[in-house]
Amino acid sequence: MTASFEVKSLSILNEKGEADETLMPSLPDDDIKRIFELMVLSRTFDEAALSLQREGRIGTYASMLGQEASQIGSALAFEKSDWIFPSFREMAVYITMGYPMYMLLQYWSGDERGARAPAGLNIFPVCVPVGTQIPHAVGASMAAKYKGDKAVACCYFGDGGTSKGDFHEGLNMAGVFKLPVVFICQNNQWAISVPRRRQSASKTLSQKAYSYGFEGIQVDGNDVFAVYKATSEAVRKARGGGGPTLIECFTYRMSDHTTADDSSKYRSNEEVESWKPKDPLLRLKLFMEKKGLWNEQYQKGVEEKSKTAVEQAIRKAESLSPPEPADMFRYALKSPTPRQAKEMEDF
């Protein structure tokens, strides 16, 4: 028996802001502006989070600088009723799904109450161990399928995550049961200090999908239209019973791994510089400018609005009273054990 596959790829919007009209998803101007505004908002949030960390106002933070298109383009393809399983770098996914920004800051400041997704939003808390959230998305999609719901599950992970056993076990199971799940790999080229080539000898990460019996596609992860289109198609396929898809968003981690990292130790400045012209915001701006959707005044307005929203989120996060010590017991189990009850009493 022979098996053959083609590594599919998709890019629509190039670095000069030129879109391939034959591939362009149909997006009204207002939607394009919304995408741009979400990108600016997310970047503003990210920059603010980095400053807050430097000032000791939040703890360790993982920046998503440079990955805005991968995160926002994909998240926009989901419905509120879908189930989202992020890793720890997906702040723009949370923001796009409508998760309150002040809660994200609350979480990063070390207050777990920020990880409680608001009612109606099925988004899991940040997953700290790498790749372990993949089987959760698989299980949620199994449950949705069993219940006959139209919900799709989506899982985010990085290039490093594809090396984990849970990546294999999860994708394998998704293929076997033809589950309504979309796997989004943000290949940002670095897993802390280990480069992409050290994670896998596969030419692409998307091709791994074919060994699990479903389609994979590598998209330009800094091209928000390509990411949106690929994810929308994967979601449509999943919802229609067509099974899973692995989308590799080829992007770049412009920042350090986290605020506890110094990437100058292991990667060259030239490499980082070479990715700057590929910036996802820059190319969308150029595209919009050509279409008459962008000018300096609009930019200023969007920035101003984003700054105000982020400042409000910071003020709100910082005005919250700290959790009561008893809070650590409250959600250990539905009802505390006698021992926990005693510990609470003695506290």
Place this chain on the structure above:
Amino acid sequence: MANLNMVQAINSALREEMRRDGDVIVIGEDVGADGGVFRATEGLLHEFGAERVMDTPLAESGIAGAAVGMAAYGLKPVAEIQFMGFIYPAVDQIFSHAARIRSRSRGRFTCPLVIRTPYGAGIKAPELHSESTEAMFCHMQGIKVVVPSGPYNAKGLLISAIRDPDPVIFLESTRLYRSVKEEVPEGEYEIPLGQARIVREGTEVTLIAWGGMLRKAIEASEGFDAEVIDMMTLTPIDEEAIYRSVKKTGRVVIVHEAPKTCGFGAELSASIAEYAMLHLKSPIFRVTGYDTVMPLPKLEDYYVPSADRIRRAIEEAMKY
């Protein structure tokens, strides 16, 4: 009322809960057509179909992780891990996620799942088929650890475990699967989690055991005025039942087949020393497996506590 062995009692609990609640799903390796390697899920595929009795790929972490996702979504998965010695790949999912999702999400997502796994020695099985690493799970907060000691309580405890709103590790002693039969009622009944039971009342020494060791403890207690406690649930621990008995007898012998170091007997001993020390007349004795890896079948009987070893420990305690 039927005379059932533990495999049949577990099967009956699963079947009845699946009939009662459409959200109860069985997932694992060989749980479908094969009915599980010990036949605990026999016939369920036929009655409930492949959508509810899911044979998965051979992937313990994937099974546990998928069960976490299913449970968060609103189902009540009962996952089977074929042997306790094969549960280690799933431990990351159990400890990092099943045990924590309620806490991590501040109650927004919960994990009402059961992981059933055969444990312990007694069936002369190959390497890693006779493990008894319950203490590892007892140490981890956010999960419950339940160990039935026979068909009757296996059914009632499993029904309670399935209905419990939090993750439960359900350990089934392989030596008990087919070796004993008991009267097991048809229909649902719950045995509450977190409660030990006094199997035999006595006044001079307290024997504490669970699962596959209970019957040996009972056997060894013959001829002594011994109180025998069956823990049934290890966590949450039923401290009151233990202190009450220890305060009465003043002597304690703890029996488990896991190695002594950091076994659950260590927690029991420390708790008794902390809360009932002044009632003790003798040191606390632990009769356990040895501090070695579990040997292959030829040495199994030397490793696992025998009634004789337990008896000697009782005699030692009675010298004080």
